[in-house]
Amino acid sequence: MPIVTHLHGGRNSEESDGYTEAWYLPGALDLPAGYAEVGSFYEEFKEKFEDRFGDAWGRGDAVFQYANADRASTFWFHDHALGVTRLNVYAGLAGFYLLRGGPADLPAGVLPGPAPRPGDPPGQKYYEIPLAIQDRSFHVDGSLFYPAGRIAFDGFRGPYIPDSDIPPIWNPEFFGNTMVTNGSTWPVLRVEPRRYRFRLLNGCNSRYLILKIVTHPLANRPATPALPFCQIGSEGGFLPAPVQRDQVLIAPAERADVIVDFASVPVGTELYLINEGPDKAFQGGKAGTDYSPADPATTGQIMKLVIEALTSPDTTVPPSQLSLPSFEPLGKASRIRRLSLSEQKSASLPNVGPRQMLLGTLDRNGAPVPMRWDDPVTENPALGATEIWEIHNFTKDAHPIHVHEVQFQVLDRQQAGRATRPAEPWEKGFKDTAVAYPSAVTRLKATFDRAGRYVWHCHMLEHEDNEMMRPYTVG
16 A cells, blocks of 8 residues: 655645655565556655755655644644545544644643653543544444445446546545544543543544534434533644634544533533534534434444543643633735635536546636646745635535645635625634635635645545645745
C-alpha cells in the first residue's frame, strides 16, 4: 500500500506536508516488476528535504521535519496518499498530535489534567482525554468491512467503466453502522464528579457528528442535554473566549477542545455521549426537523460515562472564570478568490450520480468552472499574501473544506437571497477545516507565509479520493 503522512493542522514546508503525490511503497522484496515504487513528487521533495535539512530518505521511507512553532493546538496525523486516503485512514492510519506550550497555551493546573503519556503507571487517573470518534462496519469475524462498489450506496450495479463513465470501486460516501472511540466500539469511560477536558476529533470518512450528553441512550431525538459543553478551542488553538454549547456539531477532520463539568452529577449515574447527526450526507438544518438523526440503537450512541467517587479535589479554573490566551486576527486581505464546489452526474447514464466531486473556480458570470486534480494550478497566492477565499457550494451537501499549510479565520456565510451571517462563536479562533453549506458562500481568510506546493480539498474522504482536491502553490 502507498502511504504519505500529513500532519493535519501543522504549518510545515512543502516536502514535509504529506503531499498526496509524494507517496511511497514499502521497501519490500516482493514488489511486482513494473510497479511504481514512489509517487510523481517523491523524488523532488526528497531532494529538497536533503538540501534543506541534510537527512537522506531511503527506499520505503521518508523523513519529515515538523517545526512545532504553532499555537498550542489539537492536531492529528493521517495518511494522504493519492486515491486511497479513504481506505488507509479507514484501516487505522490516523492519530492525535497534541502541541503544547508557548505563549498561546495556559499554565499547568488551569485546565483539567493530566493527559495520557508514555510510561504512565497502571491505574493513572486522566482528566484530559483525547477522543477520536469514527464510524466503522465489521464482518462477523471482526475484520473491517468496506464496500467494494456502490451497490450499498444507491443500488447501482453497472455498467461500469469502460461501458459507462462510472468508476467501479468508488462510493460517493461511506457510513458505517458501528461507532468507534479511540479504537473501541461503544466504550465505557468512568469519570469523577469534577471537570474534564475532552479533545474531540471527528475521524469519520464522511459522517458529520452532532454530539450531546444525555441521560438515556435511546431518548427520543432530538434529546434533552443533561450537561453542556464549554468549548475553549478549535483546530488552531484556543478561542478568544469560552463558548457554552448544548451540542457540538463537528464535521470530518474538525476538532473541538471542550470542558465538561460532572461535579453536579451523583456518583453511580450513567450518562451517554450520543450523536444526532444523520446516517447520510449532512446538508445542514436541525435534527428531527430537516433530517432524521442517526439510529439511536447504533450510530446514535458514542460512549457511556459512569460517575464514580471523587479521588482528589478539583483545583482547576471553572470555565466561566477562564481567561484564554490572546488572539490576534489576521490583517487586511489583498485579494479575493472565488472558488466552487460541484458534483457531476454520469454523462452516459441518465439519473446516475454523482460520478465525481469537483473543486474549481467561477467564471465572470458567477457560474462554476469545475476542475480536476491534474488541471493546471489556479490558486497561487504570493508569498506572505493575506487572501479571502470565497467558497461557493453548488452541491446539495455540506462539505468540510481543509486548506493545507495555513490556519485561517472563518469570516462569514451567505445563502442565496439571505443576509450574511457572521462566523459562529465557536469558529472565532483559527481553523484549518470549515463547513461549506449547500447553496451558500463561505468566506475564509488566510495568510500564506510558506512557499511551496500544497493542496486544498473536501475532507469527506470519499470525495477527496474522487477529484474533490486541488493543488495550490505559494510564491
